[in-house]
Amino acid sequence: xxxxxxxxxxxxxxxxxxxxxxxxxxxxxxxxxxxxxxxxxxxxxxxxxxxxxxxxxxxxxxxxxxxxxxxxxxxxxxxxxxxxxxxxxxxxxxxxxxxxxxxxxxxxxxxxxxxxxxxxxxxxxxxxxxxxxxxxxxxxxxxxxxxxxxxxxxxxxxxxxxxxxxxxxxxxxxxxxxxxxxxxxxxxxxxxxxxxxxxxxxxxxxxxxxxxxxxxxxxxxxxxxxxxxxxxxxxxxxxxxxxxxxxxxxxxxxxxxxxxxxxxxxxxxxxxxxxxxxxxxxxxxxxxxxxxxxxxxxxxxxxxxxxxxxxxxxxxxxxxxxxxxxxxxxxxxxxxxxxxxxxxxxxxxxxxxxxxxxxxxxxxxxxxxxxxxxxxxxxxxxxxxxxxxxxxxxxxxxxxxxxxxxxxxxxxxxxxxxxxxxxxxxxxxxxxxxxxxxxxxxxxxxxxxxxxxxx
Amino acid sequence: xxxxxxxxxxxxxxxxxxxxxxxxxxxxxxxxxxxxxxxxxxxxxxxxxxxxxxxxxxxxxxxxxxxxxxxxxxxxxxxxxxxxxxxxxxxxxxxxxxxxxxxxxxxxxxxxxxxxxxxxxxxxxxxxxxxxxxxxxxxxxxxxxxxxxxxxxxxxxxxxxxxxxxxxxxxxxxxxxxxxxxxxxxxxxxxxxxxxxxxxxxxxxxxxxxxxxxxxxxxxxxxxxxxxxxxxxxxxxxxxxxxxxxxxxxxxxxxxxxxxxxxxxxxxxxxxxxxxxxxxxxxxxxxxxxxxxxxx
Numbered sequence: 001x002x003x004x005x006x007x008x009x010x011x012x013x014x015x016x017x018x019x020x021x022x023x024x025x026x027x028x029x030x031x032x033x034x035x036x037x038x039x040x041x042x043x044x045x046x047x048x049x050x051x052x053x054x055x056x057x058x059x060x061x062x063x064x065x066x067x068x069x070x071x072x073x074x075x076x077x078x079x080x081x082x083x084x085x086x087x088x089x090x091x092x093x094x095x096x097x098x099x100x101x102x103x104x105x106x107x108x109x110x111x112x113x114x115x116x117x118x119x120x121x122x123x124x125x126x127x128x129x130x131x132x133x134x135x136x137x138x139x140x141x142x143x144x145x146x147x148x149x150x151x152x153x154x155x156x157x158x159x160x161x162x163x164x165x166x167x168x169x170x171x172x173x174x175x176x177x178x179x180x181x182x183x184x185x186x187x188x189x190x191x192x193x194x195x196x197x198x199x200x201x202x203x204x205x206x207x208x209x210x211x212x213x214x215x216x217x218x219x220x221x222x223x224x225x226x227x228x229x230x231x232x233x234x235x236x237x238x239x240x241x242x243x244x245x246x247x248x249x250x251x252x253x254x255x256x257x258x259x260x261x262x263x264x265x266x267x268x269x270x271x272x273x274x275x276x277x278x279x280x281x282x283x284x285x286x287x288x289x290x291x292x293x294x295x296x297x298x299x300x301x302x303x304x305x306x307x308x309x310x311x312x313x314x315x316x317x318x319x320x321x322x323x324x325x326x327x328x329x330x331x332x333x334x335x336x337x338x339x340x341x342x343x344x345x346x347x348x349x350x351x352x353x354x355x356x357x358x359x360x361x362x363x364x365x366x367x368x369x370x371x372x373x374x375x376x377x378x379x380x381x382x383x384x385x386x387x388x389x390x391x392x393x394x395x396x397x398x399x400x401x402x403x404x405x406x407x408x409x410x411x412x413x414x415x416x417x418x419x420x421x422x423x424x425x426x427x428x429x430x431x432x433x434x435x436x437x438x439x440x441x442x443x444x445x446x447x448x449x450x451x452x453x454x455x
Numbered sequence: 456x457x458x459x460x461x462x463x464x465x466x467x468x469x470x471x472x473x474x475x476x477x478x479x480x481x482x483x484x485x486x487x488x489x490x491x492x493x494x495x496x497x498x499x500x501x502x503x504x505x506x507x508x509x510x511x512x513x514x515x516x517x518x519x520x521x522x523x524x525x526x527x528x529x530x531x532x533x534x535x536x537x538x539x540x541x542x543x544x545x546x547x548x549x550x551x552x553x554x555x556x557x558x559x560x561x562x563x564x565x566x567x568x569x570x571x572x573x574x575x576x577x578x579x580x581x582x583x584x585x586x587x588x589x590x591x592x593x594x595x596x597x598x599x600x601x602x603x604x605x606x607x608x609x610x611x612x613x614x615x616x617x618x619x620x621x622x623x624x625x626x627x628x629x630x631x632x633x634x635x636x637x638x639x640x641x642x643x644x645x646x647x648x649x650x651x652x653x654x655x656x657x658x659x660x661x662x663x664x665x666x667x668x669x670x671x672x673x674x675x676x677x678x679x680x681x682x683x684x685x686x687x688x689x690x691x692x693x694x695x696x697x698x699x700x701x702x703x704x705x706x707x708x709x710x711x712x713x714x715x716x717x718x719x720x721x722x723x724x725x726x727x728x729x730x731x732x733x734x735x736x737x738x739x740x741x742x743x744x745x746x747x748x749x750x751x
Contacts (some may be wrong), residue, residue: 100492103500106509113508117515123621124519124631127596129585163613265581352587352595375508383501386493393494404468408459417460422746 004449008442010047010060011081014435016218017044017063021428028416036204038070038414042424068196069126071413078410079401082210083268088396090273095281097156101149102385108289109378111145114138119361122345126354129308132340143319143333146293150330152291153282157252160278164253165245167212167271172242174209177228178202180222186238189222209234214268224328230265232257237361251276258378281388288381289330294322295377297333297367300360307344307356312388314342315356466738473731480724481714492711499712506712510623510705513698516623519693520698523621523631526584527691531684533582533589533640534677536644540572540579541674546651547572548667551657562657569654577610578647580635590635593617600636600647608648623694629687638680644673662723720724 021042043066047059048288099106111129116214118138122131131133181202188195206226209215214229226235234257235240241258248254254263266272304318317336328382337343347355369377459465471519482490550567551557581598591599591614597615614635620628639646649669656666665681 046458096494103491104492109504109508110511110567113511119513120515120519120622123619125587126619127586211608285494346593348593348615348617349669350593350595350615352591352619353593353620354616355593355617357621358622358628365626375505379504381502382504383497386495386497386500389492389494390497402487404465407464411459411461412457415459415461417457419746420460422750426750 002069002279004442004446006057006059008439008446010058011221011435011438011442013047013060013062014438015432017061018428018432018435020066022432024426025424027445029421031414032188032418032421034200036200036207037198037416038068038200039416040066040068042066042428055163056373067194067195068200068229069295069414070196070199070203071258074406078403078406079206079215079217079400080268081406084213084399085277085396085403086211086270087268087273088392091277091281091392092291092396094160094391098277098282098285099385101152101430102382104410106145106148108142108145108149108292109375109382111138111142112374112378115142116364119357121247122343123357123361125309126345126357127351129340130347132263132310132343134342136340138338139318143335146289146330146333150286150289150293152260153286154331157278157282160274160282161253161298162275164255164271164278166255167274168245168255169211171212171271171423172240172390174205174212174233175240175384178205178209178226179235179238181205183238186223186366186399189299204450210269212269213271214266228257228262228265229267230262232260232262234263275342285381285385288329288377288384290322290326291369292330292374292377292381293333293339294329295425296374297322297329298307299363299368301367302333303356303359303363304344306347307359308346308349309344310341310346310355312346312351314350316342318344318360329433333374366394457594460577461604463738466734466741467595470731470738471733473727473734477724477731480720480727483720484717484724487717488713489715494736496679496713503709504724505714506705506709510698510702510709512625513702513705516698517695520695522625523623524688524691525685526589527631527688528604529582529584530589530632531681531688533579534684536680537576537579538674538681539679540576541646541670544572544653545571545667545670545674548653548657548670551653551660552663555566557660562660564733566654569650569657573609573647573650573654576639576650580639589632590614590638592632592634593619594635595632600639605625607651608640608645609651610641615662623691627694629690629694631687633680633683638677641676641680644669644676647675 015345020176021044024040028039031039043064045064047062050057050059068091074389098243102325104110115138119130122128122135125131147315152162181198185195185198187201188198194202202224202245206217208214213234213236216229218225218227220237224235225233225237227233232243234243235241243262247251247257248261248263254261255266255275256262263275266275298321301317301319301321308317309315309432320332320334323332343357346353348361364372364375368374372380466605475529482491490496490499490503510617544637547569550561563597565720572714577600580600583598588597589595591597594615599612602609603611614637616636618630618634619632621631622628640648647674649666653663653666653670656663668671677691715727
């Protein structure tokens with residue numbers, strides 16, 4: 001049978017439960033803008049009833065462990081898409097920078113046109129010193145446009161290399177942090193306490209790590225491990241494994257995990273975007289510039305040597321010969337002669353002959369690089385540059401949209417809604433007030449019961 | 456289904472997208488160009504690179520055509536003067552062939568005038584244009600003809616037989632000079648030799664008719680060769696017209712490939728601005744709504 005005191009106990013339990021719920025609400029409201037925070041839900045259980053046959057009495061409410069509302073699978077999917085986004089964003093940013101050398105009024109294409117135009121001018125009056133000087137100036141401008149474009153790509157490559165080292169140290173900081181969080185979570189879970197808030201923090205750390213590198217989350221018995229998609233271990237429970245960056249024989253930073261070179265084995269994250277641009281995109285562009293510079297200077301030199309200068313002597317090289325194997329041709333090309341009278345415009349040894357200038361001019365339509373004439377080849381380089389940026393942009397946009405949708409989904413499950421918290425606040429407030437009223441009432445009844453004897 | 460309680464990121468993304476569309480459209484309107492970076496349209500950027508190279512070459516061809524035309528016109532009018540001098544020499548020869556009616560004094564006056572014409576033609580044959588001798592072949596830095604008493608014709612030629620060709624179109628070149636040897640001592644008639652022959656004939660009063668005949672042949676050679684200049688000038692004129700129309704085509708292509716469509720850009724700018732304003736208004740009202748505003 002129930003008693004006033006058992007009712008009082010129930011009411012006190014209710015007060016405590018509502019206080020706990022208010023605590024959860026307050027915590028949710030406080031963390032409304034915390035990145036990665038998953039809202040918590042107050043959990044109420046009905047107390048175990050007391051049986052006094054034939055009656056059964058309720059024993060009030062029990063405040064359970066608050067639960068974090070989170071979809072773990074969705075979080076994993078978010079990590080993966082964040083890795084894609086990280087890679088494409090890094091690529092777009094770097095490639096946009098690289099393409100600036102291929103537009104404007106001082107690019108290789110413009111200087112190629114100016115060079116051949118100056119040859120055409122020279123053909124009209126081959127013995128003119130000003131026109132010869134004009135031709136050498138145009139040749140110098142062409143060489144320096146090759147150099148500027150190639151060197152700025154090389155500088156960009158060096159800068160990317162520094163970013164790679166920075167990314168590695170950021171990754172190491174994060175994996176260390178995650179190992180620490182794993183330890184704290186395990187400690188709480190061992191004593192059966194809720195680690196929801198810590199798990200939120202860890203999820204946010206993994207999301208930050210995902211922007212940098214391709215992380216796979218492997219749950220194990222009591223914790224999680226992190227590896228790269230290729231299997232290089234980053235975190236095992238409470239232990240982190242640092243990556244290291246070392247200069248490789250090719251002169252760029254390679255990334256090592258426990259002694260293994262994993263540079264070419266990454267598949268996502270901004271680190272992989274940087275490495276892709278550093279090791280593929282920029283060397284590809286440099287190679288195309290080198291091919292053009294080498295093909296052009298070799299062909300022009302051959303023709304120039306077959307002609308005669310203003311003094312009737314056989315011509316020499318017009319440009320410094322490209323290095324063997326083409327690599328570095330664009331960044332090292334320069335004009336080999338400075339004296340305008342050494343320009344071999346003549347094909348018969350007489351100063352007024354333009355035969356060799358005309359032959360040099362005809363190179364504009366000859367196959368000098370990959371079977372293409374210089375203008376067509378340069379146009380294909382421009383296409384490749386633009387296409388690289390445009391493709392990365394499209395991929396980044398697509399990945400950005402997916403990420404946005406996933407974030408929406410994640411937020412619809414885990415984000416704190418202030419409206420919801422406001423409503424909960426009212427509910428818990430009302431329930432608290434009601435429980436308090438119950439206590440007041442029981443108090444009055446108890447007073448009444450005590451006073452029964454005084455009359 | 457629970458709704459995403461935090462739509463700010465979505466709203467900001469869509470506002471940013473509208474803003475980007477608006478800025479792109481405005482940039483297109485301001486520059487008149489749709490392709491400003493290779494990544495804007497890679498294929499168009501490649502086409503434009505070729506288009507600009509060709510347009511710039513065309514400008515160069517037009518310059519070179521006007522320069523070389525001036526030189527060819529000088530050559531043509533010089534040969535015109537040579538022709539009238541030869542014409543006068545032939546008249547003098549016919550006059551000198553008048554037989555016994557002509558006094559020795561008259562004949563010597565004719566000889567003097569013929570010698571003057573000889574000097575004049577020698578001067579014309581050494582005409583230079585902007586420092587280069589136009590009848591010297593490719594040895595154009597030195598005067599090609601000089602008086603030389605040791606030579607049978609009284610003149611010797613130091614030029615060569617070289618010719619220059621000049622590109623004046625993507626795949627079109629013209630020869631731009633005639634060597635003096637071909638012009639003044641070509642097959643079938645030698646100007647200086649036949650003039651010298653006529654002077655000797657008039658001086659000796661014998662064989663004048665034969666000498667006049669020789670001079671006529673030289674005259675024919677010169678007038679025949681002169682056609683070359685007329686032809687080249689005509690070709691250059693035609694080429695100029697064709698390059699100008701090609702430039703027009705290139706300008707059209709540039710606009711079609713890389714030019715902005717002002718109407719489309721303007722309407723895109725306006726609709727993006729409208730969308731942006733709407734999104735901003737929606738955001739303001741949405742972000743201001745909270746249950747907490749009503750819990751007083």
